[in-house]
Amino acid sequence: MVKELNISPVGRVEGDLDVKVYMENGVVTRAHTQAAMFRGFEKIMEGKDPQSGLIVTPRICGICGGSHLYCASSALDTAWKTTLPPNALLLRAIGQATETVQSIPRWFYAIFATDMANKKFANKPLYAEVVKRFSAYVGTSFQKGVTASGRPVEVYALFGGQWPHSSYMVPGGVMCAPTLKDITRAHAIMNFFRNEWLESIWLGCSVERYLQIQTWDDLLAWVEENESQRNSDLGLFIRASLEFGMDTFGQGVGKFLAYGTYLHKDLYNKPTIEGRNKALISSSGFFDGEKYHEFDHLQIMEHVKHTWFEDVPAAHPWNEPLPTPVPSQNLEQTNFDGKYSWSKAPRYMGHAAEAGPLSRVIMNANPANLEHQFRDPLFGDILKQKGPNVFTRALARMHEAPRLYEMINKWLSEIRLDDEFYIKPKEQDGKGFGATEAARGALAHWIEIENGVIKNYQVVAPTTLNVGPNDDEGKSGPIEAALMGTEIEDPHDPVEVGMVARSFDSCLVCTVHAHDEKTGKKITEFKL
Amino acid sequence: MINIPGCPAHPDWVTQILVAISTGRIGDVLIDDYHRPKTFFTEFVQTGCTNAVSFAQKIDGHFGKRGGCLFYEVGCRGPMTHASCNRILWNRQSSKTRVNHPCLGCTEPGFPHHDLVKGSVFKTMKYLGFLPRDVPAGNSKLGYYLRAGFEKTMGKVEKIVGVNRELYKHSK
Numbered sequence: 001m002v003k004e005l006n007i008s009p010v011g012r013v014e015g016d017l018d019v020k021v022y023m024e025n026g027v028v029t030r031a032h033t034q035a036a037m038f039r040g041f042e043k044i045m046e047g048k049d050p051q052s053g054l055i056v057t058p059r060i061c062g063i064c065g066g067s068h069l070y071c072a073s074s075a076l077d078t079a080w081k082t083t084l085p086p087n088a089l090l091l092r093a094i095g096q097a098t099e100t101v102q103s104i105p106r107w108f109y110a111i112f113a114t115d116m117a118n119k120k121f122a123n124k125p126l127y128a129e130v131v132k133r134f135s136a137y138v139g140t141s142f143q144k145g146v147t148a149s150g151r152p153v154e155v156y157a158l159f160g161g162q163w164p165h166s167s168y169m170v171p172g173g174v175m176c177a178p179t180l181k182d183i184t185r186a187h188a189i190m191n192f193f194r195n196e197w198l199e200s201i202w203l204g205c206s207v208e209r210y211l212q213i214q215t216w217d218d219l220l221a222w223v224e225e226n227e228s229q230r231n232s233d234l235g236l237f238i239r240a241s242l243e244f245g246m247d248t249f250g251q252g253v254g255k256f257l258a259y260g261t262y263l264h265k266d267l268y269n270k271p272t273i274e275g276r277n278k279a280l281i282s283s284s285g286f287f288d289g290e291k292y293h294e295f296d297h298l299q300i301m302e303h304v305k306h307t308w309f310e311d312v313p314a315a316h317p318w319n320e321p322l323p324t325p326v327p328s329q330n331l332e333q334t335n336f337d338g339k340y341s342w343s344k345a346p347r348y349m350g351h352a353a354e355a356g357p358l359s360r361v362i363m364n365a366n367p368a369n370l371e372h373q374f375r376d377p378l379f380g381d382i383l384k385q386k387g388p389n390v391f392t393r394a395l396a397r398m399h400e401a402p403r404l405y406e407m408i409n410k411w412l413s414e415i416r417l418d419d420e421f422y423i424k425p426k427e428q429d430g431k432g433f434g435a436t437e438a439a440r441g442a443l444a445h446w447i448e449i450e451n452g453v454i455k456n457y458q459v460v461a462p463t464t465l466n467v468g469p470n471d472d473e474g475k476s477g478p479i480e481a482a483l484m485g486t487e488i489e490d491p492h493d494p495v496e497v498g499m500v501a502r503s504f505d506s507c508l509v510c511t512v513h514a515h516d517e518k519t520g521k522k523i524t525e526f527k528l
Numbered sequence: 529m530i531n532i533p534g535c536p537a538h539p540d541w542v543t544q545i546l547v548a549i550s551t552g553r554i555g556d557v558l559i560d561d562y563h564r565p566k567t568f569f570t571e572f573v574q575t576g577c578t579n580a581v582s583f584a585q586k587i588d589g590h591f592g593k594r595g596g597c598l599f600y601e602v603g604c605r606g607p608m609t610h611a612s613c614n615r616i617l618w619n620r621q622s623s624k625t626r627v628n629h630p631c632l633g634c635t636e637p638g639f640p641h642h643d644l645v646k647g648s649v650f651k652t653m654k655y656l657g658f659l660p661r662d663v664p665a666g667n668s669k670l671g672y673y674l675r676a677g678f679e680k681t682m683g684k685v686e687k688i689v690g691v692n693r694e695l696y697k698h699s700k
């Protein structure tokens with residue numbers, strides 16, 4: 001018997017994603033993701049001052065604003081051929097990293113882990129402990145984790161003035177010129193974050209100890225090493241995930257894309273698109289399931305056959321027209337053979353590829369990474385042993401916290417207070433590309449400036465990559481693909497569908513071509 | 529109706545109004561013409577700005593430079609924007625203007641201002657190449673230009689003769 005399920009919304013914090021799945025005998029056989037509102041940010045910038053992206057694009061998303069700013073300033077750096085002082089690259093990296101670290105506990109406790117307290121798992125031995133800690137609002141770790149998430153962005157505010165929605169990264173550097181007391185306070189705040197949550201609640205060990213883990217077996221041994229690690233939130237998360245079978249569903253397309261981020265202070269002082277890959281500290285790349293390919297932004301094409309935009313052939317963002325919307329339908333009236341989402345369908349070398357922390361840590365395991373880049377084999381091994389699934393995606397997200405904590409302190413210590421923070425650039429026409437890794441994955445901006453104003457501005461957000469619809473050839477987007485084959489235990493409460501979608505952290509506010517919902521209304525209504 | 533403007537609004541602006549309501553103080557919540565609560569939106573972003581002394585002395589600030597006011601070159605809208613960003617700090621730490629980030633005027637109608645036309649982003653729009661197009665609230669343009677011209681010249685004189693030097697010294 002074929003059953004049809006409409007679930008809306010799937011996102012818990014901002015925006016919503018409508019999902020339509022078809023099931024046969026309790027298994028998802030077909031899935032469609034619908035981003036439900038036109039946003040038009042790219043259109044806003046047409047004909048405007050070339051620096052408009054610095055003000056407009058951070059406002060695409062309330063939780064990735066710093067990432068958009070990183071892209072917007074980098075796109076102008078490459079178009080204007082600026083010179084960037086080391087201090088500016090450090091302060092931009094610190095901004096990006098603090099925003100990402102902020103998102104780690106916030107996403108885990110407020111969005112992801114509450115699903116583990118779903119009654120679906122009530123018959124599992126660890127369920128009682130999971131409920132005690134991870135239940136929404138009342139869990140013993142919930143408030144602590146969410147509160148701790150506000151600390152790293154205090155550091156962002158010391159250099160950016162505020163988080164979210166600062167525009168402190170500008171072509172040629174940064175606006176701020178911090179003093180000693182800003183740096184020392186930033187160290188102190190990060191220290192507080194470590195003591196308050198990272199080591200005490202999350203790891204149950206020191207950051208240094210955790211970073212010694214190299215393989216999946218190491219990680220399992222780490223869990224059992226002592227009571228403190230076993231009973232930490234990470235220890236519990238790993239044990240419960242395996243017990244609950246969260247490592248058995250949500251595989252997805254098995255292809256991974258990362259643009260990389262954190263441009264090295266001494267390797268990107270003359271920003272160019274060609275020089276970017278080698279200057280990254282967290283490396284970029286495309287992993288096709290078997291081998292790594294060097295990242296080349298020219299391999300990205302956006303498809304709109306199933307998007308509510310006028311049909312144009314699939315094209316690279318520089319060659320795309322600014323989108324022209326066509327009439328849309330609500331979920332019930334949508335014909336999924338035609339246009340059904342506000343999100344475009346980006347493809348890399350023709351493939352749907354997953355973006356996100358898992359893609360990043362897979363790139364970090366690339367044996368070809370350079371000396372100054374992250375060289376962390378753990379997720380190369382985990383991918384071999386466990387494959388991609390809901391659990392490994394969430395684990396990848398959490399795995400970044402200790403390393404970024406360490407890097408933020410390192411970068412703070414490298415700032416030289418007597419040196420420059422900004423070098424005034426010469427404005428000129430041209431094309432630019434800026435990219436980064438937002439907390440939830442690869443993010444890029446493309447700009448074309450003509451006659452001193454913006455001719456074309458294109459944003460491809462990680463959520464576009466992940467929630468995008470079918471492409472011109474009818475191939476599914478990553479979340480659509482990850483949902484297929486998922487076994488749903490109780491069609492009246494299809495928690496598995498939500499878990500798969502949320503393992504991608506599909507923050508729809510992040511999708512430029514998608515829906516921004518204002519209400520903070522918490523819980524999903526499952527309609528049947 | 530109460531409007532809490534800002535892109536974004538400061539969380540305290542929202543929550544403190546809720547606290548006012550829940551503690552029976554709704555009668556103390558006065559609102560202005562745009563229905564903004566006066567307690568947050570009567571004074572200007574400039575109130576409490578650490579560059580206010582430089583504003584008075586007409587000392588230019590710029591990106592990557594310590595000290596100086598952002599009004600003259602990089603388009604700060606602090607003097608004409610009602611908001612308490614420099615009194616209730618962001619993320620408990622700072623504000624845009626404290627880190628050399630020009631105020632964008634996001635609590636005022638018309639944001640983003642000048643419709644982002646060429647030359648309006650992080651640049652002070654000027655008449656005749658030197659007179660700021662937007663002048664601090666409460667000033668007629670002519671009156672402001674006359675006084676500003678005088679004070680700006682005086683500021684330089686004072687700098688040369690070393691008067692008030694303490695006020696515009698900065699250290700890392």
Ligand code: SF4
Pocket residue numbers: 573574575577578579580581583596597598599604605606607625630631
């Ligand atoms: S114009 Fe801006 S930088 Fe200058 S004192 Fe006023 S608020 Fe501060």
Ligand SMILES: [Fe+2]
Pocket residue numbers: 061062063064507509510511
């Ligand atoms: Fe986002």
